[in-house]
Amino acid sequence: MPQSRFLSGAAYVDGRVTPLAEACIPLTDYGYRRSDVTYDVVSVRHGAFFRLDDHLARFRASMQALRLDPGLNDGDIRAILLRLVRLSGLREAYVAMDCLRGAPKPGLPPHPLNCRNYLAAFARPYVWVMSPEVQARGAHLIVADVPRIQEASIDPTVKNFHWGDLTQALFQAHDRGADTAVLLDTAGMVTEGPGFNVFSITDNVVSTPDRGALAGITRLSVIELCAELGLRCEVRPVTVTELRAADELFTCTTAGGVMPVSRLDGRIIGNDRPGPISAALRERYWKRRAEGWHATPIDYQETAS
Incomplete structure (x- = not known):
């Protein structure tokens, strides 16, 4: 059974899992301040992901195009997404994965090359773009x-x-x-x-x-x-x-x-x-x-x- 605190959604941010409502990212990260981020969204229906491998492949291609690398392989990301859906217990879900560029490391010039990259993801009840x-x-x-x-x-x-x-x-x-x-x-x-x-x-x-x-x-x-x-x-x-x-x-x-x-x-x-x-x-x-x-x-x- 899903844990009650994850019923409205579960999130993963840089190695930490929390209820979706408690998830946050630092204000100084380039992912927030410069929209320096790529993402993908996969859906769950009838308790199954749809075209998960296609979404992971597109996400990987987007990360490579923007020179982002969260230090996780596709298998790692797949496991994180599965974990979030299991935690929420959702059978119909909207599941997002983001790769963000963080803030420049202390003592280094404010260049994107000097920023650590990390993964954020969440699962929430299915979202309709049009009702x-x-x-x-x-x-x-x-x-x-x-x-x-x-x-x-x-x-x-x-x-x-x-x-x-x-x-x-x-x-x-x-x-x-x-x-x-x-x-x-x-x-x-x-x-x-x-x-x-x-x-x-x-x-x-x-x-x-x-x-x-x-x-x-x-x-x-x-x-x-x-x-x-x-x-x-x-x-x-x-x-x-x-x-x-x-x-x-x-x-x-x-x-x-x-x-x-x-x-x-x-x-x-x-x-x-x-x-x-x-x-x-x-x-x-x-x-x-x-x-x-x-x-x-x-x-x-x-x-x-």
Whole structure:
């Protein structure tokens, strides 16, 4: 049985395990002061991780790209995540892993090379980027005025905390009565939204941007599901004109799965409900998850202390 103090979530920070509400990091660490951190998020459903190895591989690639090394191998990180979920007892969970750069070591110049790196992670009840109610009626999106940070400055394939543009887009969506937003790059091409990848469907062909966006694990799953359903899926440049004229739109993320869209900039798509292909992909995604697709079952009977 989970220990009562971990029921709302469990955290690991630099070797110490605590209830999530008690977890903290030093204010002087570069991870906090400079957003010098990378992260990844994996979900647990029906008591099993989904595509855990894929998430660990992406996390490792992000750490290497940012020259971060917590001194732990992938097996160590896997064991920490499993321990946190066991401690919480959660069967449906949102599990995050962060690698942060600490403060410069005493007596050394304030350069990132002189900062120790460490791991922080936590497990909490599952988080929905869009509520099931919003998904059922289809999300309302806008195309944000703020452009996505340029790839030359921030690599979008490396998960990071540089959310300034995404945060502005969320406020713009709120001000315009929408649920969330999609951002364009400086050339006017579609990239991604705050925490999700974007797909358009035109003439039964599913398309998603090939640049300016995270190589999402759920995005990869959608591409696989399209193959299962016999749908043509293209990873290529997507223009905003194409997005606005699409027959269907949907988004996808770890924290929500496949999430259909019913309006873009106030324009009603289809019949103002999730389109048939989007709905089929959403249903297929959760059905395959329930069947154990790409699952890593968690043994909750193992010692969690």
